[in-house]
Amino acid sequence: MNEKDIKELLVNIKENRISLEDGVKAFKELPFKDLGFAKIDNHREIRVGYPEVIYCGGKTVEQVKEIIKFMMTKENNILATRATEEMFDEVRDFCKEAEYDKEAKIIRIMKNTPKVSDSYIAVVAAGTSDISVCEEAAITAETFGNKVERIYDVGVAGIHRLFDKLDIIRGAKVVIVVAGMEGALASVVGGLIDKPIIAVPTSVGYGANFNGLAALLSMLNSCASGVTVVNIDNGFGAGYSASMINKL
Template sequence: MNLEEIRDLLQNIKNGNVSIDDGVDKLKELPFKDLGYALIDNHREIRVGYPEVIYCAGKTIGQVKGIIEFMNSKDNNILATRSTKEMYEEVKKICPEAEYNELARTITIKKRQIDITDSYIAIVTAGTSDIPVAEEAAVTAEIFGNKVERINDVGVAGIHRLFNKLDIIKGAKVIVTVAGMEGALASVVGGLVDKPVIAVPTSVGYGANFKGLSALLSMLNSCSSGTSVVNIDNGFGAGYLASMINKL
């Protein structure tokens, strides 16, 4: 329940449109709903501005389906990350309007219209191999009502490609840079723009990349001021933070 729904419920109880017993049953779901295997945080949007997001990895198909089935009874838009195609197929049976982004591994269900920002987030990848993580960031930002510009394959091995897109990058309110290998893209972009840069290291790279550790350390040690770093392959975290900045 969001604040508007709570106000409506209390008003309906006061006006006699909803019985006290029915009202108590509804209010029992506040602040969370116990599904036995998950406690759904019904107050998340009231507290932090965005509803709870479902992290699917490690959950069974039945658990993901059950969580989405309950959340689908509410008015919030739904985002599930790290989903499999099999999870999506089961969700589709109970929610035909669910959409699956195979690259991002996300399930989205749009329950209500959100005003889209005039300002935009630029999501920039070093290489094509980084696109799945970038797409997770993009889907996250979009479901939260942000305009997103995707700029792919402009890494430092061919830095002239980056300069060709610099006007779009500079026009963004916040920039997400997604890179594996040595993770240099974040430092380069951070040294060219006057906007906050969120760096996402990816696990893309050869052996000494250590599954993203080398990119993570490079980004953490960046000398470009105004650059922050999220965890390895954490496109969701970058998209969420970018949305918060873009809406300030």
């Protein structure tokens, strides 16, 4: 429920289109809805501008299904990250509009069409192996009403590929740079553009990559100014933060 919904509810109560009892019931559930195993934050969009997103990792199929069932009673778009195909199959049984992106591992239910920003976010991937994290970031940003430009496989091992796309990258309001291995791409891009960069280290790489720790430390130690770093493989966090910057 957002501010517009609250105003509409109050007007409906005032004009007797909704009974006082139903209005009280709606306001009782406004802060959160307790499902026993989860407390759904109905108030989040009012506080921070975006509704609650479901992180499916560690949840059972049944828990994800019940959370989505309740969230469908509201008018918000629904985004569920790190979802499995099994979870999606269960959701599709009661919601034919649900979409699933295998690469991003995202379930999405678009109940309304967001106003799309004029400015755009660039999502830049070092290698093809990083695309799953990139797509999590890109789809998150698109769900929140952002235009996204995807620029993939432009890592430092073939840096001429990056230079070929610099005009698109420089035109973005904010840039998400996703890289595994040694994570060097974020520093390179940071030295070439005048826009904020959100760097995402990925767990892609051989043994000494330590499942993304090497890339994370490289990005945190970047000598390029304007580089902010999120957690390993956290495409969602990057997409969310980029959306907030793009909407400023």
